[in-house]
Amino acid sequence: MGWGTVDIVLFVISIIISAGIGIYHSVKGIRATPSEYMLGDRGFSPLPLAASLTVGTISALTILGNAGEVYTHGTQIWMMDIGVVAGMVVVAKYFVPIFYPLKMVSLYQYVEKRFKSSVLRQATAILTLIGAYLFLGFLIYPPAIILQASTGLSIHANMFIMGTTCTAYAAFGGVKAVVYADVFQSVVMLVGILTIVIQGTVLVGGLDNVWEIGFQKDRVEFFNLSLDPYERHSLWLVIILGFFFTLNTYGVTQSQMQRAFSTGSIRQSQKVMYYGAVGLVVIRGLTNLSGLVIFANFVDCDPLTSLNLKKPGLVVLSYVLQKLTIIPGLAGLFVAAIYSAVLSSVSTQVNSMTALIWEDFLKGKKCFEGWSPVKIGHLQKCIVAVSGVVGILMGFLAESFSTLMEAVLSILGVFAGPMVGLFLVAVFLPWVNIKGASFGFVSASIFSMWIGVSIMMGTPPKFLPLSVEGCPPPPTTNTTTTTPNITTTTTTLLDDAATTSVLNITDISTTTPPVLPEEEASAGGFNGLYQMSYCLNSMWSTLIFISVAIVVTVIWGGNSPEDLDERLVDAGAWRLFTQTVPRLRKEGFRSLLPQRKPTISKRAPGGGEGTTGGVEEEQLQHLNPNSAQMLNVSVEGTRKDMIDT
Structure with a gap:
């Protein structure tokens, strides 16, 4: 069965509502100032921001990728959410209290304040912008192919509708339109995923x-306690993956921290993170459950095998076309959820990119001196519109050069570890200055690119067993049906644009990070490094950043307390810093070692009674009991020999 009237109506309504939210806030905030346009004048309550924070990183390929991961590899990836929650707690407890009081728009203003380097600030901003623009094409193009199979619209038409809709409401309505549209889209996404779970369960x-x-x-595995780093997934590996993914996505990325900056206090900003963690666990959990539900429906007739679909995420589309179209409206709800995921992710990106372009590169230029706040707000709207157009064009480029796009996105994605390392060092290691940070960033980035490219060239992981025993026999006539069309229209998608796991900037997918086959896992040297689980990539590059930064600081010297603003680092780290540096300067590194108090001899002249023949009582007290007893026996024995003599 195909789409019906109800499906089309529900789908169109979801698009109209998203666009209508932008039009409303555009009219309402036609004379908005830059602060109102970018941050909503810091007047948001935590709940809508938390919803925006959640769906801003749940893209269409997250829905497809996580479901496909559980379908082909089991539920171990579900435990990644433990690391996600832990990462959100770290961001809320340690990052937000430092970042929020600075009243920043661009997160990378902190980098300049902390390291006193505008070059490092702009370098991180440029890297983020390049990745974000490429990411727009990555967000728009693959779902457009999936939606082509569902809606019948061409790929270009789907890309144009998605790109134009989210650009329009993001440009005209600013952050208020983005946030409140995200709230609506979060509901649509939740309902869309529930259609899979409920219908499949029935x-x-x-x-x-x-x-x-x-x-x-x-398919059910939650507590694989193996410590083998060459396994694809274990409990420890996926927790590490979730922790570093969260630090990068929610702690050191402009698009998400901008949400935290849009509240009225530190406490409210922390609530945004905590509520967002709950939302992530719920939506990601339902997405993972949908993969298990789809597997139960296809347990005896796997469409990946029977239809020769090459990527796990496509099993979701096969399920929608075969199962959801049975009941009018369900397929429309799911496709609306896919559109909502795209709209929320793209609008979040273009809004945050505008903040970076204005704050890090345009603000302060002589040509903008004297501009009124309203005029600056109009300029920012133009930047959003241009960013949206570029995003649509990047979608077209992704269609033509998808293999190149995969390589570029893979390389850019490995900068997640260095970015996390930069901010961890900035917050917790006040000793480190611009020299240590620069060397650490370069070293970690080179390592990350090297490992990322090597792993990308590896062999994809093997699926768990799939069965086609229950599939009907192939047709003997050349009959055109809806389901076989999946092969021609969707095999292209993730075959040509398999980029779902390569970006840790604002999204993560679990279907494509490849590792080498098990039979080659015993190889030594660099091959052994390549074959380690992809879950460890960000951790390794973060540790390299921190290690190099510390070594460079020890060799060339680092900050003194008078060189740094106390508000820019963690309070506990600052106390340790102020206590340690003066002692180091005065006494060197020995001052950090435990010192033993000097002893005073109580021996009487000539070694009279009550002495130990020159062995001080205090010294004996510092010995362990056995050693002290042996020494006393030795001294008494010497006395006896002398008396006998």
Whole structure:
């Protein structure tokens, strides 16, 4: 069955509402100042910002990728959310109290304040902008192909509709339009994912049967406690993946920290992070569950095998076309969820990119001196519009040069570790100055690119067993049906644009990070390094950044307390810093070692009674009991020998 009237109506309504939110806030805020346009004049309450924070990183390919991951590799990736929650706590407790009081628009203003380097600030901003523009094409193009199979619209038409809609409401309405549209889209996404879970559960006879089938076919695994770094997933590996993913995405990325800056206090900003963590766990959990539900429905007739689909995420589309179209409206809700995921991610990107372009590169230029706040607000709207157009063009480029796009996005994605390392050093290591930070950033970036490119060239991981025993026999006539069209229209998608896991900037997917086959995992040297789980990539590059920064600081010297503003670092780190540096300057590194108090001898002249023959009582007290006893025995024995003599 194909789309019906109800599906089309629901789909169109979702687009109209998203665009209408932008039009409303455009009219309402036609004379908005830059602060109102970029931050909503810091007047948001935590809940809508938390919803925007959540859906801003749940792209269409996250929905497809996580479901496909559980379908082909099991539920171990679900435990990644433990690391996600831990990372959000770190961001809320340690990063927000430092960043928020600075009243910044661009997160990278902190980099300049902390390291006193506008060059480092602009370098991080440029890197973020390049990745964000490429990411726009990555967000728009692959879902457009998926939606082509569902809606019948051409790829270009889907890209144009998605790009134009989100650019329009982001440009005209500013951050208020983006945030409130995200709230609506979060509801649509939630309903769309629930359609898969509820309908699929009903078709297999209940949720108990879903889990039972998963257990029987080895899809359910949560506590793989293996410490082997060459396994693709274990409990520890996915927790590490989730932790560093969260630090990068929510702690050191402009698009998400801008949400935290839009509240009225530090406490409210922290609530945004905590509420956002809950939203992420819920939506990611339902997405993972949808993968298990889809597997239960296809347990005896796997479409990846029977239709020769090459990427796990495409199993979701096969499920939608085969199962959801049974009930009018369900397919429309799911496609609306895909559109909502794209709109929320793209609008978040173009809004944050505008903030970076204005704050880090244009603000303060002589040509803008004397401009009124309203005039600056109009300029920012133009920047958003231009960014949206560039995003649509990048989608077209992704269609023509998808293999190149995959390589470029893979290389850019590995900068997640260095960015996390930069901010961890800035917050927790006040000793480190611009020299240590620069050397650390360059070293970690080179390492990350090297490992990222090497892993990208590896062999994709093998799927868990899939069955086609229950599939009907192939047709004997040349009949055109809806389902076989999946092969021709969707195999192209992730075959040509398999970029879902290569970006840790604002999204993460779990379907494509490749590792080498198990039979080659015993190779030594650099091959062994390449074959480690992709979950460790960000951690390695972060540790390299920190290590190099510390070594350079020790060799060339670092900051003194008078060189640094106390507000720019963690309070505990500052106390340690102020206590340690003066002692180092006065006494050197020995001052940091534990010192033993000098002892005073109580020996009487000539070694009279009550002495130990020159062995001080205080010294004996510092010895362990056995050593002291042996020494006393030795002294007494010497006395006896002398008396006998």
